[in-house]
Amino acid sequence: MADPSSYRPKPGQIPDSPGVYRFRDEHGRVIYVGKAKSLRQRLSSYFQDLAGLHPRTRTMVTTAASVEWTVVSTEVEALQLEYSWIKEYDPRFNVKYRDDKSYPSLAVTLGEEFPRVQVMRGPKKKGVRYFGPYAHAWAIRETVDLMLRVFPVRTCSAGVFKRSHQIGRPCLLGYIGKCSAPCVGRVTPEEHRELAEEFCDFMAGRTGAYIRRLERQMHDAAEEMEYEKAARLRDDIEALKRAMEKNAVVLADATDADLIAVAEDELEAAVQIFHVRGGRVRGQRGWVTDKVEAVDTAGLVEHALQQLYGEEKGDAVPKEVLVPALPEPVEPVQQWLTERRGAAVSLRIPQRGDKKDLMGTVQRNAQQALALHKTRRASDLTTRSRALEEIAEALGLDSAPLRIECFDISHLQGQDVVASMVVFEDGLARKSEYRRFQIKSFEGQDDVRSMHEVVGRRFRRYLQEKQKAGEWSEESAVEDADGESRLDDDGRPKRFAYPPQLVVVDGGQPQVAAARRALDELGVDDVAVCGLAKRLEEVWLPGEDDPVVLPRTSEGLYLLQRVRDEAHRFAISYQRSKRSKTMKAGPLDAVPGLGETRRKALLKHFGSVKKLRAATVEELCAAPGIGRRTAETIAAALATAPAPAPAVNTATGEIMDEAEE
Known part of the structure; x- marks a missing residue:
């Protein structure tokens, strides 16, 4: 681990001008690339007291062994150079969007003598017209299959085209009317190119005029009693309409825009992009990234814009880009987009109307993508096992904490103070054992006292039920005096009689000390305690002056965060339900x-x-x-007044009174 003061530039060496900087490690590898309006101010911020830095920034500056910079004339040049260096060096501490090359596009190779329609992935090539990207390749093939009836453009590979030309016989698509068979001379190169351009015009959104022209031709054929031709045109129109139905009409026909939404938490972020062309959603793509560097929503948007348009030019950059937050400052980014397009580009946040409604849809997709990513990550047995092992190692536990309980306090300005307890077993939520508490002893904004009370109540009940379980065991009984089973369906003691190996509290040193004190007062010494501070994601242990900082890529940190966030969600939902009952007319x-x-x-x-x-x-x-x-x-x-209906514990389905834990 390097000392940042060992490679800190001398005072006055750093210029006060726009530029791009690179941090390198001891092996000379670039580990971080950034840009700044003022290099002096930005780089100086990295060399302050380490305790005041964000944990991710602190890890980066202690990993680095040197820093260098390049001065540019404008912030636009800095933006472009930053993008180029990120693509070149792939720095480990920069935001990295995964799967950025995995989304297929519909491509028309207009640069060839006989243009071909095909599915393409990867970097875009010169002389190729792209539409999309799409979420799945089969969606492109379905659309193309419908449109080949009207626009019989070549779709075969170069080898198939060459062989058909040699033998003088077209492939199957030529026989069934889904290819104009330019390989055997059924159409001239000029006629085939015209078909390809009409195909591109239709995909670009100029659909209304073409369909109206086909409808006129159909009516003319019917009036001239050419019913077979009229029927073929009717089927062509239906095929085009089915292809259009795959993309919902959401905005005005002349609208060309990209909508970008971000869903994020402390550790990860999901980005979703909808491509709207001609008023229709022509494609969708999404990325998931680890937030390796300290970055807010505006910073994530800026990185997404770089990733999306860094290699695009011309019409590939839309007239309008709608985002949830504007980069700061916004002018250089907007100017950079304008240069990429060759015309003015509007970068803004939608405020009202259809565009804001569509942005809400994109946002929901981003949230769902992040939730799905977390679910897949949590469902992996190997990942969960590694997370529990990392937690045990970081906290000095003898074994992996197979049962983790997390407590959180929630209130509204000191009123309706409540607490939650969530349970994770083997890294998975066990919602049937969630519990909610009302803080009875006092009202006020004292999370420390509340945490002491709720942990004490939980383990006091544990000791009581443990004593009862011991008495029942001696009597070899499994039912109480009322004939009710004392065991769950899986044969374990009910409610609080099953202890955790680890208690996690939402908070720092004070909350951890309160929880430990509550356990000590009850004589419980076989349960570990830690706290997770939300601001810096630091893990605090009882009696320690310094926190445990888990690596950014740690699965153990990811699991602790999930447990903490679930406790927070459960506490908030309970507090809101109590608040809504209080606000109702009584x-x-x-x-x-x-x-x-x-x-x-x-x-x-x-x-x-x-x-x-x-x-x-x-x-x-x-x-x-x-x-x-x-x-x-x-x-x-x-x-x-009529008595209120009894409350129900949503976790267990049991009716509970106001004093139930």
């Missing part, structure tokens, strides 16, 4: 003269509506701000 709303402030004071004083219903007039008078007349009115209103 029996106190109808009491004249009782405003929102005194209603909240009553609920805070008694703790719940259930206890409020059971209170006497004298007990109501003891609440702050409540006189006897008001207390009598409240008691009458509560007596006549």
